[in-house]
Amino acid sequence: MNRLDIQLPGLQLKNPIMPASGCFGFGREYAGLYDLSKLGAIMIKATTVEPRLGNPTPRVAETPAGMLNAIGLQNPGLEKVMAEELPWLERFDVPIIANVAGTTPEDYVEVARRISTAPNVKALELNISCPNVKQGGITFGTDPVIARELVEQVKAVSQVPVYVKLSPNVTNIVEMAQAVEIGGADGITMINTLLGMRLDEKTGKPVIANVTGGLSGPAVKPIALRMVYEVYKAVDIPIIGMGGISCVQDVIDFMSAGASAVAVGTMNFIDPFICPNIIDALPAKLDELGVKHIKEIIGRSHR
Amino acid sequence: MNRLDIQLPGLQLKNPIMPASGCFGFGREYAGLYDLSKLGAIMIKATTVEPRLGNPTPRVAETPAGMLNAIGLQNPGLEKVMAEELPWLERFDVPIIANVAGTTPEDYVEVARRISTAPNVKALELNISCPNVKQGGITFGTDPVIARELVEQVKAVSQVPVYVKLSPNVTNIVEMAQAVEIGGADGITMINTLLGMRLDEKTGKPVIANVTGGLSGPAVKPIALRMVYEVYKAVDIPIIGMGGISCVQDVIDFMSAGASAVAVGTMNFIDPFICPNIIDALPAKLDELGVKHIKEIIGRSHR
Amino acid sequence: MIRQERMTVVSQREIAKDIFEMTLQGQIVQEMSPGQFVHIRVSDLLEPLLRRPISIANIQKEAEEFTIIYRAQGRGTKVLSQKQVGDEVDVLGPLGNGFPVEEAREGETALLVGGGIGVPPLYELSKQLNAKGVRTIHVLGFQTEEVAFYEEEFTKLGETYYVTDDGSKGFKGFVTDLLNELNPDFNIFYSCGPLPMLRALASMYEEKKGYLSLEERMGCGIGACFACICKTEEGQEKDYVKICSDGPVFEKGVVKL
Amino acid sequence: MIRQERMTVVSQREIAKDIFEMTLQGQIVQEMSPGQFVHIRVSDLLEPLLRRPISIANIQKEAEEFTIIYRAQGRGTKVLSQKQVGDEVDVLGPLGNGFPVEEAREGETALLVGGGIGVPPLYELSKQLNAKGVRTIHVLGFQTEEVAFYEEEFTKLGETYYVTDDGSKGFKGFVTDLLNELNPDFNIFYSCGPLPMLRALASMYEEKKGYLSLEERMGCGIGACFACICKTEEGQEKDYVKICSDGPVFEKGVVKL
Numbered sequence A, B: 001m002n003r004l005d006i007q008l009p010g011l012q013l014k015n016p017i018m019p020a021s022g023c024f025g026f027g028r029e030y031a032g033l034y035d036l037s038k039l040g041a042i043m044i045k046a047t048t049v050e051p052r053l054g055n056p057t058p059r060v061a062e063t064p065a066g067m068l069n070a071i072g073l074q075n076p077g078l079e080k081v082m083a084e085e086l087p088w089l090e091r092f093d094v095p096i097i098a099n100v101a102g103t104t105p106e107d108y109v110e111v112a113r114r115i116s117t118a119p120n121v122k123a124l125e126l127n128i129s130c131p132n133v134k135q136g137g138i139t140f141g142t143d144p145v146i147a148r149e150l151v152e153q154v155k156a157v158s159q160v161p162v163y164v165k166l167s168p169n170v171t172n173i174v175e176m177a178q179a180v181e182i183g184g185a186d187g188i189t190m191i192n193t194l195l196g197m198r199l200d201e202k203t204g205k206p207v208i209a210n211v212t213g214g215l216s217g218p219a220v221k222p223i224a225l226r227m228v229y230e231v232y233k234a235v236d237i238p239i240i241g242m243g244g245i246s247c248v249q250d251v252i253d254f255m256s257a258g259a260s261a262v263a264v265g266t267m268n269f270i271d272p273f274i275c276p277n278i279i280d281a282l283p284a285k286l287d288e289l290g291v292k293h294i295k296e297i298i299g300r301s302h303r
Numbered sequence C, D: 001m002i003r004q005e006r007m008t009v010v011s012q013r014e015i016a017k018d019i020f021e022m023t024l025q026g027q028i029v030q031e032m033s034p035g036q037f038v039h040i041r042v043s044d045l046l047e048p049l050l051r052r053p054i055s056i057a058n059i060q061k062e063a064e065e066f067t068i069i070y071r072a073q074g075r076g077t078k079v080l081s082q083k084q085v086g087d088e089v090d091v092l093g094p095l096g097n098g099f100p101v102e103e104a105r106e107g108e109t110a111l112l113v114g115g116g117i118g119v120p121p122l123y124e125l126s127k128q129l130n131a132k133g134v135r136t137i138h139v140l141g142f143q144t145e146e147v148a149f150y151e152e153e154f155t156k157l158g159e160t161y162y163v164t165d166d167g168s169k170g171f172k173g174f175v176t177d178l179l180n181e182l183n184p185d186f187n188i189f190y191s192c193g194p195l196p197m198l199r200a201l202a203s204m205y206e207e208k209k210g211y212l213s214l215e216e217r218m219g220c221g222i223g224a225c226f227a228c229i230c231k232t233e234e235g236q237e238k239d240y241v242k243i244c245s246d247g248p249v250f251e252k253g254v255v256k257l
């Protein structure tokens, strides 16, 4: 019996563990370390219509139990992702979730229309929450009306279910979640990074060339968990939870709060084997909790 | 020459270091450890009109490089604070900043009117950002119009300058800062805690009896720093910065970002001598940075 | 007086499954009394962040040493269990008000009831009671034999009974079950352990003088943060007490259990 | 192949002010070459969080040992400097593409120019160049004598010049000043150090074949996170390279300095 499989709109997951977008490139580097078919799914790096070079360096900085990044959606562009990255990933038995980004609604629509036709892309993740680009990105993620409209437009063209990635940089996360649900989202992924900053000790100037960066890693876990907990109560679509996951217990925590699956971001950099290690550790954890299938954990905080 | 003194509305600070509200009680416990006259100021625990017993326990939980609390504004009430705590604190040569909380605007006004008459209370800190009480608290801190009106009412009765403590749980911190500035605030203190959660590993239920708690400690520093940086650019009133300060470098960081003084919260629990230790370490740090007076550091990130 | 000291690890060993006994050396030992606790920073890094409250289990003033016995289960105590002889540990203490040894008089009998990691502070208490001529009876409850400890040490000081949930050591059941059977004759009792045990004891020995040591999650450990509040019974002077600074030991009847 | 290994500290000593030399033992040593680096997790706790990239300074395959030389200045390297012999350290490596030893032929002369903590990888490089009969000239720049290291080691391998900002050791000034005076005769140069130094060298020896090792803040260290991007010069195949996986060593003229 598979004690870990999870069915979600568009996604047949062997297990609920996947690397988060932007923390795993297009899989090539980690494929040198372990068999990617082991993963529940892969969330690939944000893709935009045109290739992007991203922000100037330094792009990362360390913070207490966390890190800041301002990569700025660097990616080879839709054509190259379609022609090279996605076909390469077909060798693995793993569903791909394509992270879709853009500057205008038209950008999102264009990427969604095309990328949703790739055979191994089983779902889209609308990135309306990247804090590191001047236009688009987070502005779509902080206004419920704009977010809803964008989701509607993308849903109209996508061949696969659409998940929307929420930004934590809002007063009311529930309002955002409900807006994208009304817009037709098939699921929610959360959370993206929190806007933060680090200063150079000598000069006092921002370390990150882009001034601010997105905070991720274990430091943000309590915030992410609270938001998943709140959103779970307020919507009927499934949640893929993320934000600071660093061990098998964190997976249990996010699923307890209401996530149906989880993504691991930053910790891939610290422990490149973290995803397979967590997958291997899950059955023993379920035994410890006296649970037959991991599904039984979903939402238990609320029961 | 005093290289550390800072003048702020109502406050002649020997140095820019003070314990944050709620992390130092009314000073009695720390007075057993060191001479409180050493501190730049003391921000006392939130005071409400009536005594409050606060939330059920557990009230604290640990998180990566941070902690959650849901004390719930427990305090002995205005009468007792006026009759016992403030007079007791008069033995120290240190200005007191009284943290004012309430459920209704009338509560705030009542506490502000009375407590601002105490001889050693040199400023008020309007707590419109406590995430741990059902009514009042954070609702005042997330709506700019309500915040502005509350500040106006309190300003009308207070005998001393009024600082407003901002909540980080908002989409737009600058908007909140500008609103309280227009309302007549003499200064801003920021940030209060971020709403977070921890689950019990076995049961999956929230550890904090109040379900959610306020996240503080080093984990939140990058967020706090970013917000101070943004607000400094947008307002003309001084900022007292806080959020995760754990060492002398953090003080330099907050002041570089634009704070005129800082408060240390959570780290008092981990290192009860942190405030005097930081004060002692500041002159050497200024030498290292080639700076004569700490004032020169304020806002240097922006120059 | 409460002090913060970098103390040196003199010994560290696993005395039962996941149960460690660690001895630390330093000056604050001079001010310690039984039932008090220390607040330990397990790492100089920022994670794990909070100090851990651990009871004082054995005090040796001449050697400037004291011993703690703790279960390495969570993140912080696991880090603590990795310390080696010679390492330094940041200790804040001694904290709180311990067991009043003076309430038992020479020639009297004291019943000491401990449960799990509530057992350690009873050891120093028993030592001091015996030193002043008080007879001690020890009733010590554990989940299983695997996690039980200090049999020899307690037996040397007085009559000692073990109780385990599964009967793997000593009597099977709850400590209160054994006490019902044993029906010991005593003048005063002292106890530390899980809340249900303390509750059962308090109602079982309503007529007796007794002292209970409580636990709560802590922030500061010194009375400043209001994390460790416990409501008091009707009729007490204050509505609440702080476990860290008013306790952790309270006379039976003071706090709402 | 990149692997993650818990390696054992075999030695650790301060060889200059705040400069530590640490030797680690483990299997991944077998796959290391000069100019590559390792990504080190300094603590198993969650703070400091990120790995630290450190160059491989000396490889001893028979002993399964390699050596790093690092400056303990920031938070993470300070924690690393507290490790003791016998402690384990989590190492990811070997990473990146190192110095091409094969580009220098027997009988030729290689100029090795290092600045500060850019000096360490040149040591293993020089060892391997000398082993295949390449003559090496070392020009090593430091801020002051206090932080200079490995004089004996480099001198054994070839002509060695020290340059310090304040003249406290060797020549006073920049390495390029000394090179201008020295005007050495060489076939190829290899360099690692601060960007201004690399820039000056690249323009000074425009005609020569040269390899430069770059630095950037890193996330993953393996090419996945796009943290360590560097733009390339016009006419290169790609617009950018990743310092961690395409570099850290690049032929002069490939990347925009």
Ligand SMILES: Cc1cc2nc3c(=O)[nH]c(=O)nc-3n(C[C@H](O)[C@H](O)[C@H](O)COP(=O)(O)OP(=O)(O)OC[C@H]3O[C@@H](n4cnc5c(N)ncnc54)[C@H](O)[C@@H]3O)c2cc1C
Binding pocket: B061, B062, C037, C050, C051, C052, C053, C054, C055, C056, C068, C069, C070, C071, C072, C073, C074, C075, C076, C077, C078, C117, C118, C120, C121, C214, C215, C216, C217, C218, C248
């Ligand atoms: C006054 C007092 C004396 C104690 N004496 C002992 C003793 O002698 N031996 C012993 O093994 N244990 C003792 N405990 C319990 C001990 O403090 C906890 O087991 C320990 O803090 C758990 O930390 P952790 O790193 O293992 O767990 P984690 O899960 O990492 O702890 C996370 C946070 O929760 C707190 N916490 C978790 N469980 C408890 C608990 N049961 N009580 C209080 N805080 C908790 C931790 O302090 C920490 O802040 C005592 C507790 C108190 C209040």
Ligand SMILES: Cc1cc2nc3c(=O)[nH]c(=O)nc-3n(C[C@H](O)[C@H](O)[C@H](O)COP(=O)(O)OP(=O)(O)OC[C@H]3O[C@@H](n4cnc5c(N)ncnc54)[C@H](O)[C@@H]3O)c2cc1C
Binding pocket: A061, A062, D037, D050, D051, D052, D053, D054, D055, D056, D068, D069, D070, D071, D072, D073, D074, D075, D076, D077, D078, D117, D118, D120, D121, D214, D215, D216, D217, D218, D248
């Ligand atoms: C390929 C490569 C090889 C290196 N080899 C060596 C070596 O052999 N010896 C040596 O002493 N140093 C070397 N460095 C520099 C070394 O990585 C940094 O000095 C170190 O990471 C700083 O960490 P910290 O804990 O001292 O500082 P912190 O200030 O705590 O570092 C905070 C964060 O910034 C990063 N960071 C800070 N400074 C640098 C820097 N100069 N380069 C890259 N990241 C930085 C850290 O890795 C960390 O993520 C190398 C760097 C690279 C990229």
Ligand SMILES: Cc1cc2nc3c(=O)[nH]c(=O)nc-3n(C[C@H](O)[C@H](O)[C@H](O)COP(=O)(O)O)c2cc1C
Binding pocket: A020, A021, A022, A023, A045, A046, A069, A071, A073, A099, A127, A130, A165, A191, A192, A193, A215, A216, A217, A218, A220, A242, A243, A244, A245, A263, A264, A265, A266, A267, D219, D225
């Ligand atoms: C270096 C880096 C790059 C990221 N790039 C993207 C991205 O392209 N698209 C996206 O939706 N999220 C991106 N994220 C956010 C992560 O997918 C994730 O939501 C966030 O980091 C929280 O998870 P974590 O704490 O496990 O890292 C990135 C995060 C990091 C650290």
Ligand SMILES: Cc1cc2nc3c(=O)[nH]c(=O)nc-3n(C[C@H](O)[C@H](O)[C@H](O)COP(=O)(O)O)c2cc1C
Binding pocket: B020, B021, B022, B023, B045, B046, B069, B071, B073, B099, B127, B130, B165, B191, B192, B193, B215, B216, B217, B218, B220, B242, B243, B244, B245, B263, B264, B265, B266, B267, C219, C225
């Ligand atoms: C236990 C605890 C109690 C607090 N009580 C109050 C309070 O009564 N009033 C208030 O304005 N802020 C309160 N705060 C927030 C702190 O004053 C401070 O804004 C916050 O903790 C961030 O700073 P830090 O990271 O240094 O702790 C409390 C924080 C903690 C941890």
Ligand code: FES
Binding pocket: C217, C218, C219, C220, C221, C222, C223, C224, C225, C226, C227, C228, C229, C242, C243, C244, C245
């Ligand atoms: S732990 Fe802070 S008051 Fe008791």
Ligand code: FES
Binding pocket: D217, D218, D219, D220, D221, D222, D223, D224, D225, D226, D227, D228, D229, D242, D243, D244, D245
């Ligand atoms: S450090 Fe991640 S791509 Fe180079």
